Amino acid sequence: MTEHTNVTTKNESWFWDGATASWPICFGYIPIGLALGVLANQAAIPFWAVAMMSILVFAGSAQFICVAMLAAGASIWSIIFTTFVVNLRHFLMSSAVAVHLNGIRRLFLSAFAYGITDESFAVNMTHFRTGNWDHKRAITVNQLANTTWIISTVCGAVLGQFIPRGAFGTDYALTAMFLALLLFQLHNIVYVLTGIAALGISVAWYLLIPGDSYIIGGSITAATFGYFFKQYREKHT
Amino acid sequence: MSFSDYLFLFAGMGLVTYLPRWLPLFFLARRDLPKWLVEWLSLIPVAILCSLLAPILFTDQAARSLEIGKPEFLVAIPTLLFAVKTKSLGGTVLIGMGLYWISGFLLS
Numbered sequence: 145m146t147e148h149t150n151v152t153t154k155n156e157s158w159f160w161d162g163a164t165a166s167w168p169i170c171f172g173y174i175p176i177g178l179a180l181g182v183l184a185n186q187a188a189i190p191f192w193a194v195a196m197m198s199i200l201v202f203a204g205s206a207q208f209i210c211v212a213m214l215a216a217g218a219s220i221w222s223i224i225f226t227t228f229v230v231n232l233r234h235f236l237m238s239s240a241v242a243v244h245l246n247g248i249r250r251l252f253l254s255a256f257a258y259g260i261t262d263e264s265f266a267v268n269m270t271h272f273r274t275g276n277w278d279h280k281r282a283i284t285v286n287q288l289a290n291t292t293w294i295i296s297t298v299c300g301a302v303l304g305q306f307i308p309r310g311a312f313g314t315d316y317a318l319t320a321m322f323l324a325l326l327l328f329q330l331h332n333i334v335y336v337l338t339g340i341a342a343l344g345i346s347v348a349w350y351l352l353i354p355g356d357s358y359i360i361g362g363s364i365t366a367a368t369f370g371y372f373f374k375q376y377r378e379k380h381t
Numbered sequence: 382m383s384f385s386d387y388l389f390l391f392a393g394m395g396l397v398t399y400l401p402r403w404l405p406l407f408f409l410a411r412r413d414l415p416k417w418l419v420e421w422l423s424l425i426p427v428a429i430l431c432s433l434l435a436p437i438l439f440t441d442q443a444a445r446s447l448e449i450g451k452p453e454f455l456v457a458i459p460t461l462l463f464a465v466k467t468k469s470l471g472g473t474v475l476i477g478m479g480l481y482w483i484s485g486f487l488l489s
Contacts, residue, residue, distance in 0.1 A: 200391040220389065220393070224394055228398075231397065238402050240425040242406050313481035316481035321474050327461060339428070339431045346432035351446065358436070363425060366428040
């Protein structure tokens with residue numbers, strides 16, 4: 145009976161739990177979304193096209209790049225190809241989150257995949273690690289962040305340059321969120337060393353190789369290093 | 382550009398964004414993964430977070446060059462300390478924003 149009661153309470157509050165977990169993301173998305181809308185407005189992209197882009201693509205950095213490339217007169221195919229390369233990192237995130245969504249319906253997984261971003265991934269993984277988290281709570285985080293993003297970008301496009309940039313430190317919201325989430329992930333020395341390796345490798349990669357490959361390159365190299373360190377440590381203790 | 386040009390562009394961008402998000406979930410979540418892969422994947426969040434943060438904290442992103450001691454990094458130190466103390470995500474976001482906002486006045 146106790147088991148049953150727990151499950152009921154757990155299910156009842158899923159929306160509230162998801163909303164509570166997602167607010168730092170939404171908070172960070174508002175200034176960035178507004179900024180994207182303003183840039184699109186300056187590049188003569190109509191507000192309905194901004195809405196269409198935010199709904200169909202839902203990927204912050206790729207959307208910024210798209211606006212810049214459109215403004216520079218790039219071809220449609222080169223924009224699509226660049227988007228593909230920039231967003232390949234989500235392949236890693238989707239793989240990592242799959243471990244926690246074992247046995248969930250494929251239709252649900254297909255809907256969930258749409259909302260995987262750097263931010264929702266980081267927040268959901270932290271909650272999955274601490275337990276008391278499930279697919280409903282996770283998709284609530286994804287979709288509230290998505291809704292905020294769509295509204296913010298369209299508002300930016302409509303309101304144009306009336307909004308001051310960076311007031312109250314909003315530019316730092318997502319950085320602060322990443323810092324806190326990173327800290328919560330440092331369970332033992334293996335994670336700490338993986339993080340330090342990722343910092344070093346990705347900075348070097350970022351400085352030496354143009355483009356955004358430093359995210360995938362730094363992550364894969366550092367995680368592999370961390371994995372072998374863990375193997376070594378288990379053998380020698 | 383016309384409505385159909387935009388639709389084609391964004392549908393294309395949407396497709397190439399959705400596929401990498403969808404493929405692993407769709408095919409991996411229904412089976413038991415080997416132990417080494419689960420262990421490797423468990424290190425991915427830390428690695429990705431650090432890779433995303435590193436250029437923000439340690440480089441001049443306009444010039445794409447190394448920059449030690451930039452405001453983003455200096456603000457990160459007390460922000461991290463606050464996160465260690467409180468374990469609060471929301472609080473850390475607010476403190477980080479506040480400190481960064483203040484640093485804009487102090488360091489300019």
